[in-house]
Amino acid sequence: MPINILFAAKPERWVTYEAPLRAALADVGISANLGTDIAPEEVDYIVYAPNSSVQDFTPYTRAKAVLNLWAGVEDVVGNKTLTQPLARMVDDGLSQGMVEWVTGHTLRHHLSIDTYIHGQDGVWRTNTPPLAYDRPVTMLGLGELGTACAQALTRLGFPVTGWSRSEKSIEGVTCLHGADGLRRALSTAEIVVLLLPLTSETENLLNAETLALLPRGAIILNPGRGPLIDDDALLAALDSGQIGHATLDVFRTEPLPKDHPYWAHPKVTVTPHCASETRPGTASRVIAENIRRGEAGEPFVHLVDRGSGY
Amino acid sequence: MPINILFAAKPERWVTYEAPLRAALADVGISANLGTDIAPEEVDYIVYAPNSSVQDFTPYTRAKAVLNLWAGVEDVVGNKTLTQPLARMVDDGLSQGMVEWVTGHTLRHHLSIDTYIHGQDGVWRTNTPPLAYDRPVTMLGLGELGTACAQALTRLGFPVTGWSRSEKSIEGVTCLHGADGLRRALSTAEIVVLLLPLTSETENLLNAETLALLPRGAIILNPGRGPLIDDDALLAALDSGQIGHATLDVFRTEPLPKDHPYWAHPKVTVTPHCASETRPGTASRVIAENIRRGEAGEPFVHLVDRGSGY
Numbered sequence: 307m308p309i310n311i312l313f314a315a316k317p318e319r320w321v322t323y324e325a326p327l328r329a330a331l332a333d334v335g336i337s338a339n340l341g342t343d344i345a346p347e348e349v350d351y352i353v354y355a356p357n358s359s360v361q362d363f364t365p366y367t368r369a370k371a372v373l374n375l376w377a378g379v380e381d382v383v384g385n386k387t388l389t390q391p392l393a394r395m396v397d398d399g400l401s402q403g404m405v406e407w408v409t410g411h412t413l414r415h416h417l418s419i420d421t422y423i424h425g426q427d428g429v430w431r432t433n434t435p436p437l438a439y440d441r442p443v444t445m446l447g448l449g450e451l452g453t454a455c456a457q458a459l460t461r462l463g464f465p466v467t468g469w470s471r472s473e474k475s476i477e478g479v480t481c482l483h484g485a486d487g488l489r490r491a492l493s494t495a496e497i498v499v500l501l502l503p504l505t506s507e508t509e510n511l512l513n514a515e516t517l518a519l520l521p522r523g524a525i526i527l528n529p530g531r532g533p534l535i536d537d538d539a540l541l542a543a544l545d546s547g548q549i550g551h552a553t554l555d556v557f558r559t560e561p562l563p564k565d566h567p568y569w570a571h572p573k574v575t576v577t578p579h580c581a582s583e584t585r586p587g588t589a590s591r592v593i594a595e596n597i598r599r600g601e602a603g604e605p606f607v608h609l610v611d612r613g614s615g616y
Numbered sequence: 617m618p619i620n621i622l623f624a625a626k627p628e629r630w631v632t633y634e635a636p637l638r639a640a641l642a643d644v645g646i647s648a649n650l651g652t653d654i655a656p657e658e659v660d661y662i663v664y665a666p667n668s669s670v671q672d673f674t675p676y677t678r679a680k681a682v683l684n685l686w687a688g689v690e691d692v693v694g695n696k697t698l699t700q701p702l703a704r705m706v707d708d709g710l711s712q713g714m715v716e717w718v719t720g721h722t723l724r725h726h727l728s729i730d731t732y733i734h735g736q737d738g739v740w741r742t743n744t745p746p747l748a749y750d751r752p753v754t755m756l757g758l759g760e761l762g763t764a765c766a767q768a769l770t771r772l773g774f775p776v777t778g779w780s781r782s783e784k785s786i787e788g789v790t791c792l793h794g795a796d797g798l799r800r801a802l803s804t805a806e807i808v809v810l811l812l813p814l815t816s817e818t819e820n821l822l823n824a825e826t827l828a829l830l831p832r833g834a835i836i837l838n839p840g841r842g843p844l845i846d847d848d849a850l851l852a853a854l855d856s857g858q859i860g861h862a863t864l865d866v867f868r869t870e871p872l873p874k875d876h877p878y879w880a881h882p883k884v885t886v887t888p889h890c891a892s893e894t895r896p897g898t899a900s901r902v903i904a905e906n907i908r909r910g911e912a913g914e915p916f917v918h919l920v921d922r923g924s925g926y
Binding site: 399402403405406407409410411413414416417419420422423424426427428429430431432433434435437438439458461462463560561562564565569570574575576577578579580583585 | 709712713715716717719720721723724726727729730732733734736737738739740741742743744745747748749768771772773870871872874875879880884885886887888889890893895
């Protein structure tokens with residue numbers, strides 16, 4: 307008997323996901339009734355985007371799992387009606403896109419590329435940047451994405467310090483944790499990358515106090531979550547020169563409102579939440595694999611720990 | 617008896633090189649009289665920059681080698697008075713700097729970073745770039761620098777095709793050679809990097825005919841040598857849209873004259889020959905090692921083949 311898989315996301319997502327999902331399910335031998343309109347009590351799996359119209363999971367009495375299309379789960383993990391197992395998206399394409407964005411913007415700031423893009427004024431300024439060996443980078447967050455980015459930057463020669471809530475060990479990366487570790491990680495960072503999950507403990511992690519711990523003129527890259535930064539504190543630190551530049555891909559409100567001061571600030575670059583997008587081809591294979599596991603009685607992968615919130 | 621080492625380069629280079637050279641010579645146990653003013657017939661080694669005042673090597677009758685401070689030798693290799701062995705600079709720092717510049721500008725164009733730097737107009741444009749896997753890059757030149765850059769781009773996920781005059785083999789890189797190989801290497805390249813030596817065969821390698829072989833809108837990065845490109849042909853290809861953008865670090869005349877059309881062209885980024893600079897610390901160690909070899913009767917490393925011109 308085919309299983310029933312509900313695709314619960316914005317309609318435009320269905321257009322891009324239907325074909326790759328059907329192909330990925332066929333590849334793992336799952337015969338499925340896949341659609342956007344299935345009676346709740348008949349749904350076996352929910353492929354889910356937190357901005358979909360499904361916000362009450364109570365009627366989905368037989369659903370074995372909710373398979374998130376997004377890496378971030380903060381908009382669903384607190385949903386009290388969700389009693390089914392919840393899996394995050396861990397997609398090769400997601401990680402690859404993040405590594406490209408983080409490496410590209412780290413090198414952009416390291417090499418002062420903006421000065422050449424803005425300054426085509428006929429003046430030949432010889433000004434050799436230090437080598438990557440002499441440009442310390444700090445990665446806040448050492449989950450799947452933070453670890454992949456830390457490793458890519460290490461391979462390029464940057465000395466990378468990583469910080470995470472719990473103790474971690476990554477070859478070639480100086481790993482710190484806890485409150486004292488955070489102070490040390492920030493104190494040396496010429497470039498800071500934020501790839502922490504958003505929890506009550508990480509909200510406003512970069513605030514007036516922690517921004518002041520950075521070396522003067524440090525660069526902030528935030529491809530993680532908007533609320534990790536206290537926006538007013540960042541704007542003040544940019545204006546005072548404590549922070550040299552911020553390149554931000556995520557915001558408390560998205561799209562970033564047209565009148566937000568970040569848009570007009572000369573030391574801020576706004577990118578439109580493009581650092582890491584789930585790609586239908588690779589993401590569909592991750593979802594199909596978890597459904598295959600569920601049907602085979604094997605444990606799901608990428609399950610969210612409700613206690614820690616990610 | 618101390619050996620006599622002439623430092624023949626611009627005076628400002630002596631300021632930056634004297635201390636690291638003395639330290640590197642001491643490290644390999646060489647007792648030397650190092651200076652900028654030594655009677656030619658008493659000089660044992662010449663540490664050399666092709667733009668120095670020494671252009672006639674005839675009086676240096678006992679010099680055992682000319683040790684170039686630059687990676688490029690095209691301004692000295694044709695000097696008919698040079699009969700001594702000539703060694704190129706092969707410096708870790710040189711290679712590292714080149715990898716950083718090439719990787720940084722490749723990612724800049726791949727991620728369309730310029731559009732975010734120029735376009736902070738409050739409009740949220742969602743536009744996910746392809747992953748590196750789907751962005752073919754072609755490296756023209758597979759010497760020390762070209763190989764290091766091809767490997768770095770391969771590690772980031774870009775499919776890299778390399779082209780060289782003679783046949784080469786590099787893991788993970790599609791290596792082509794010869795005239796037919798050049799046509800194939802150009803036909804797929806969304807980004808082309810020029811890291812060829814300058815010889816009579818490579819001058820104007822990118823011209824109207826070869827630029828037309830590229831996919832429409834291709835990006836050119838030239839951190840190699842200015843005369844590899846026919847400038848008029850490139851400007852015409854930029855104006856027609858055949859080439860999407862050119863980021864150029866090297867030019868026929870440097871500094872690039874203020875009235876050169878490259879400065880004002882909206883599709884050209886000029887960088888001031890900063891992609892790869894010899895660093896005094898690492899370069900001094902390379903030179904000291906060759907002098908140690910000469911004194912120990914061991915063969916010199918990095919010798920230039922006068923026949924091929926590099």
